Amino acid sequence: MRHSNPYFTRRRTLTAMALAGLSLTSWAQAQGTDFPSKTITFSVPFAAGSATDQLARALALAITAETKQPVVIDNKAGASGMLSAQTVARAAPDGYTVLITTNTTHAANEHLYKKLPYDPVKDFAPITGLGKGGQVLVVNASAPYQNVGDLLAAAKKAPGKLSFGSGSSSSRVAGEMLKQLAGVDILHVPYKSNPLAITDLLGGQIDLMITDTSTGVPQIKAGKLHALGYSTRKRSAQLPDVPTIEEAGVKGYDMGYWFAAYAPAGTPPAVVNKLNQLLTRATQSTGAKAFFDMAGSEAWTTTPDELAKFQAAETQKWGKVIKAAGIEAE
Incomplete structure (x- = not known):
């Protein structure tokens, strides 16, 4: 008859418990059920006071109010948004670093610069569109x-x-x-x-x-x-007396902009979906609505897949515009 050593029995029990704990943690992360459990950082490619910054701050307040977790803003202005985009591309793919950006980093830059420190498609997981404006x-x-x-x-x-x-x-x-x-x-x-x-x-x-x-x-x-x-073919509700540039005589003129959110590539789909839900609700918050009214823009949300397809179409559109405008890649 074998007698078990109390020391080894206890050690095996603790090891099993630790593995079970890790397993449960991994499962929770994969399911997004424990997200968010700490501070989220919104990386913004433009300076404090810019439109993207104002929207990011409104969304951050709404998400903090819902989740009780802090959302901080990290402004990395300069280099046409490349600094911020690169930071998020290199961040841990856990959902706690989110890029709140525009068509600048994810549709135009690849046509304006010969070399980017990030790949607008491969380095990111699309979350949702956020808004559109002129x-x-x-x-x-x-x-x-x-x-x-x-x-x-x-x-x-x-x-x-x-x-x-x-x-x-x-x-x-x-x-x-x-x-x-x-x-x-x-x-x-x-x-x-x-x-x-x-x-x-x-x-x-x-x-x-x-x-x-x-x-x-x-x-x-x-x-x-x-x-x-x-700039768009429809006048701004904020500036109803200001004609569109096309109305003013520049035929064919139409140039708007859009905001969207991205996580680092490899972020678990469940976490991306949780961020999608949080951000979608945040665009309907009082603060976000006030921003859209003030900015003369409107909320625009998507599924991750819809944003990916929209980005692809916009990248092609911006490429044609930039080429037609005779802008040489720097």
Whole structure:
């Protein structure tokens, strides 16, 4: 008859319990049932105060209120969003680092730069679309231009003398599209974010820009900037008296933008789905609705698969626009 050693029996029991614990933890993670159990970080590719930042903060507050877990904002402005995108691409695929971004990082950059430090498709797990909106063509309130026609006439009279700023690819391509369709030569001045470009526009260092409405409208309403045209084919509810750029005479002009959320590639599908649910509900929160109303944009949510397909179509569209605008990859 064999007598068991109490020491080894206890050791086997503890080992079994530990393995069971690990198994349960892994199962819970795979099912997303324990998510989130700690702080989530929203990485934002643009500066504090930008449209993407404002939306991210509204979503963060809503998710914190629902889950009781903190959601912090990590602004990594610069390099057309590449710093933030690269950070998330390299983050642990556990759902606790989320990229709140735009078409800049996930549709335009691959056509604007010869080499990216991330792959917009392979390095990410799409979560959901977040919103869509348009941009507004603005000049300093003291500028002599009363409408788009005045501005373009001045640009044609003095090729290369006027300058436009941009702090995102949406803003950049919108300006380049205006040049291409109107047949004018306007100097491009790059910025790390649209708010920084607005500062120089107010200071007279640049002559115009096409910016997201959440950045431009407060300055327009304060009387510091003058709105000449809206970038999509439908007027902004916030600026109903401002004609679209196409209405103002630039035929075929239509350039909007979109927000979306991505996790690192390899994030468990159950966690992605949980994030999808949290973010979808967050877009309907009071804070998010206030942002969309203020920005003149609207909530737009998708399934992960729908976002992947939309991104593919948008990437092709932006590629054609960038090529037609004659923008050379840097």
